[in-house]
Amino acid sequence: MLNAYYLCILVVMNGKTTIIISGYTGKEAVALHRYLSKHYTINTVDDAEEVLHLLDTEDIDLLLCKHTSGQFDALELLRRARISHPEVVRLLAGDLSQAEINQATEKAAIYQFVASAWSAMQVELLVSRALENRELSYRHRHLSQDFKLAEHVLRKHQVKTGQGDRRAQFEKLVYCSPSMANLCNLAKKASTTNLPILIQGETGTGKELVARGIHHNSNRSELPLMVHNCGGMSDELLHSELFGHKRGSFTGAVSDRMGLFPAADGGTVFLDEIADVSPTFQVSLLRFLQEGEVKPLGSDQIxxxxxxxxxxxxxxxxxxxxxxxxRQDLYYRLNGFQLNVPPLRQRIEDVEVLTEFLVQKYASEINRTILGISPGVMEKFMLHSWPGNVRELENEIKRMMALTDSGTFIMEGALSPHLAALKPKLKSPSVDFNLDGITLKEKVAQMEARIIAETLERLRWNQSKAAIELGLSRVGISNKIKRYGLNDSTTVI
Ligand SMILES: Nc1ncnc2c1ncn2[C@@H]1O[C@H](COP(=O)(O)OP(=O)(O)OP(=O)(O)O)[C@@H](O)[C@H]1O
Ligand SMILES: [Mg+2]
Known part of the structure; x- marks a missing residue:
């Protein structure tokens, strides 16, 4: 039974108030107060329930209880505190037998026993060591958690993808897939020639980066690279932009303007979205590519x-x-070298190297330390088909980084909902239900096998549910599974 005859000191780091009640004689109390209050805020409480309440409501770091045999059961209080607040350091004081000390160590997991003979200075030293120890184990726990995660990520990258070794770069293009390696090799070769180049690929695959890489690898790299998006422009404006115009040649032409082609003389012009050019302007472009000369709007000068x-x-x-x-003739003119940038879903191995590269890139841009991407996030990234390609990945990473605190990992909680909802597909190998060239009986059997396999796959191989859905008995479905050689790694194609 707990009562008021005990000393219980709750120590709060970095505070200044200390009150010591019962259990210690006046001199002892004064000495303890003097030493502990130099560094800590002290709450003195004389009721066990009040101590537990205070642990619930305040931010307490250490609990020092003095046991008084037959009057105050400090062992019981520390045991209860251990259960409700395991993070609080527990110290037990008083005149106790070895058996009681052993019991306190076992049941209350006390950090240290304080013998009555200890001076206040010794208690104060013990308190500071206990708190230091708590801080160290706290840090160790967190660091090893981070380390484990980091190690996991590193291992995953090094063992599975050999990330560090495999990451290749062509100018600003990062990749590790063989298809991108082929493309970049071709781009390097193309850059040493003067041939026109046609780069095709879905939006966001990196076509502009390829174009920039080619220019910077060519002997034109000291001269300008002019980039122009041909989409959504009238012929007049396009003519003016690319070939230039004379003042007054059209409404709004208030001064002479040098076109992009003359401005880039000696260098490279990158024409994005070439398919958007009108048939009329295609003729003008063709002429330029054949002759290598331009006539600005409203000018006779070539x-x-x-x-x-x-x-x-x-x-x-x-x-x-x-x-x-x-126009086919324009196509042939543009198509000196053709480079087809594969969509990201066809080179999914690039997702990992791109992710690491983009995280590093944007972390330094926004001046934030990001420890990496959690394996769970990477798993979701690998499951997505990335219709917006690298640009979509880049935007997702930027968004997630904005939600991630400095010094931590990018976790699944920051994923966009459509990515978070992705689920792994069921495993291969596949069964090919090809219905060509077989008898009706065989065709019907194959259809049946296919329907059963699809149902089982959808119901995660719960045979009872599948049997109910298909109107079969449990034995019936089991026989059909055996007959058709289906198993839980079968995929219907
Ligand atoms: N392999 C890559 N390595 C690093 N960044 C890349 C890579 N591919 C694309 N990016 C980045 O993705 C974004 C889109 O790339 P880019 O503009 O070159 O694509 P695009 O194919 O020209 O797109 P669009 O068809 O929409 O014009 C850019 O921010 C680019 O830096
Ligand atoms: Mg582009």
Whole structure:
């Protein structure tokens, strides 16, 4: 039974108030107060329930209880405190037998026993060591947690993808996939020539980065690279932008303007979204590519300019040609070298190296220390099909980084909902239910096998549920599974 005859000191770090009640004689209390109050705030409480209440409501670091046999059961209080507040350091004082001390160590997990003979100075030293120890184990726990996570991420990257070794770069393009390696090798070769280049690929795959890489690797790198997006522009404006115009040549032309081609003389012009150019302007472009000269709007003067043209589009130009939307002769002129940038979903191994690169890039831009990406996030990244390609990945990473505190990992909680909701697909290998060239009986059997396999896959191989859904008995479905050689790694294709 707990009562008021005990000393219980609750120590709060970095405070200044100390009150010591019962258990200690006046001199003892004064001495303890003097030493402990130099560094800590002291609350003196004489009731066990009040101590527990205070532990609930205040931020307490250390609990020092003095046991008085037959009057105050400090052992019981410390045992209860251990359960309700295990983080609080527990010290037990008083005249106790070895058996009681052993019991306190075992049941209350006390940090240290304080013998009655100890001076206040010794108690104060013990308190500071106990708190130091708590701080160290706290830090150790957190660091090893981070370390474990970091190690996991590192191991995953090094063992599974060999990230550090495998990351390759062509100018600002980062990759590790063989398809991008081929593309960049071709781009390097193309950069040593003067041939026009056509870069095709879905939006956000890095076409502009490829174009910039080619220019910087070419012998034109000291001269300008002019980038122009041809999408959504009238022919007049496009003519003025690329070839230039004379003052007064159209409404709003208040001064002469040098076009991009003459301005880039000796360098490179990158024409993005070339497929958006009108049939009329396609003729003008073709003429330029054949002659290497431009005539600014409203001018009779012909200007010779030596530029390497790199064009890009989001859709295959040959498809547009078959639909009559793009001139074949212009296509041949642009297509000195053709580079097709694969979509990210076809080189999913690049996601890991790109993620690490982009996290590093934006962490230094926003001056934030990000320890890395958690394996759970990477798993979701690997499951996504990235219709917006690297640009989409880049935007997702930027968004997640904005939600991540400095000094921590990017965790799944920061994922966009559509990524967080992704679930792994069921495993291969696949069963090919090809219905060609077989009898009706065989076709029907294959259809049946397919329906059963699909149902089982959907119901995560719960055979009872599948049997109910298909109107079969449990034995019936089991026989069919055996007959068709289905198993839980079967995928329907
Ligand atoms: N391999 C890569 N390594 C690093 N960053 C990349 C890579 N590919 C693309 N990016 C980044 O993704 C974004 C989109 O790239 P880019 O503008 O070159 O794509 P695009 O194919 O020209 O897109 P669009 O068709 O929409 O014009 C850019 O911010 C770019 O820096
Ligand atoms: Mg682009």
């Amino acid at each position: 200007i010779k300019c030596d530029v390497r043209v790199i064009a890009a589009c989001n859709q295959p130009l040959d498809v547009l040609i078959t639909r009559g939307e793009f």
